[in-house]
Amino acid sequence: MSQTPTELTQALLDAAKKAGADAADAIAIEGTALSIDVRAGTLEQAERAEGRDLGLRVFVGRRVASVSTSDTRAEALTAMAERAVAMARETPEDPYAGLADPSQLARDWDMDALQLADPAEEPAPAELEDDARRAEAAALAHEGITMVHSASATYSAQNVALAASNGFAGGYRRTGRSRSCVAVAGTGLAMERDYDGDSRIFQSDLRSAEDIGDTAAIRALERLNPKRPKTGAYPVLFDERISSSLIGHLVAASNGASVARGASWLRGALGEDVLPKGLSLIEDPHRPRTAASRPFDAEGLATKARKLIDDGVLTGWTLDLANARKLEMESTANAARSVSGGISPTVWNLELTQGDRTREDLMAEMGSGLLVTSMIGSTINPNTGDYSRGAAGWWVENGALAYPVSGVTLAGNLREMLRAITPANDARPWLSRVVPSLLVEGLTLAGD
Incomplete structure (x- = not known):
């Protein structure tokens, strides 16, 4: 047997x-x-x-x-x-x-x-x-x-x-x-x-x-016959289906392994504002029927809910035992491992505070700008947070969808972008990363 x-x-x-x-x-x-x-x-x-x-x-x-x-x-x-x-x-x-x-x-x-x-x-x-x-x-x-x-x-x-x-x-x-x-x-x-x-x-x-x-x-x-808007600085609304990528960059920068190596644009930012006041990023590994839930981490430590960001303030790093020891801190029970690999810290289920307005409300507020529905490529400087990604979606004119857009590049700095986000109220609650559409003001858009 x-x-x-x-x-x-x-x-x-x-x-x-x-x-x-x-x-x-x-x-x-x-x-x-x-x-x-x-x-x-x-x-x-x-x-x-x-x-x-x-x-x-x-x-x-x-x-x-x-x-x-x-x-x-x-x-x-x-x-x-x-x-x-x-x-x-x-x-x-x-x-x-x-x-x-x-x-x-x-x-x-x-x-x-x-x-x-x-x-x-x-x-x-x-x-x-x-x-x-x-x-x-x-x-x-x-x-x-x-x-x-x-x-x-x-x-x-x-x-x-x-x-x-x-x-x-x-x-x-x-x-x-x-x-x-x-x-x-x-x-x-x-x-x-x-x-x-x-x-x-x-x-x-x-x-x-x-x-x-x-x-x-x-x-x-909806993507047929796309155009490219004029190069300039515009408000950008990240649609709910890709907005978690923006929060993902924040999570990567707060990973204890990156911090311990000195390769994080958030190093030295503990206790500082990294999101607008009123917004929190909560990790809950005990959410039922959710893909990243688990009772213990890969080192046998009990997982528990915590606030990575509390009222806009960065409260700590994501840590396994080894990186916690390097940083003279306690593990947050976030150790992960594959069968063939070693231990490394990773986050479990995340949820960002939602706003009180719909995506359409934020479109009306932005006036003219870009609604991003898909992204390709990624150039992120881990030390400075400088951000550049290819994007496609919809041009918004006078608060309404005007025409599809593709072949543009968005650029900015993550530290500045994240401190200025405005969340909608459209996040899907069953995902392991519950993040609504996010409006970011004043990103540089490279088009025609």
């Missing part, structure tokens, strides 16, 4: 101890992924993947090494542990490496409250294919849609287990279900494309395939 992920992590710890490790932690992921793609009314691709992946991190004094494998045989685990210990003995000492103190470890979490796994049965491939076909058909039903580049439906399930020699052991199951569609309008050099999609933990929460196909088609048709 094959071992469970929990049993495999314990077996890895035993092997590491026998190989001479002073301490160790292990992760095991058992997963299934099913993906169906339809194009031109026929099945284009069907993929199913099943597997187990194991990761082991060992400590020999202050020396550390990580190895991974998908071979779960007992002799393979022994060889893996011996290899890891041999590697650790050859690495330089890291004064900040080490497991959590047992007093820091998570205990008595409530997995049922998080609702990370749909109890419904895994969908049959035919069901996913039907999802993709219906999305494609809905998009093609719109006059002017010349093709559907892709229509897809996916399902995934994972059992995750983590254990460490400091006494921690925990695990959880996670599922995901998605539908997506990319529609193309126009022909030749006048072609434009756009997309829509939805991804949820519970199948019953998914938007219909028809809705996704319809929305992808409408968005693609």
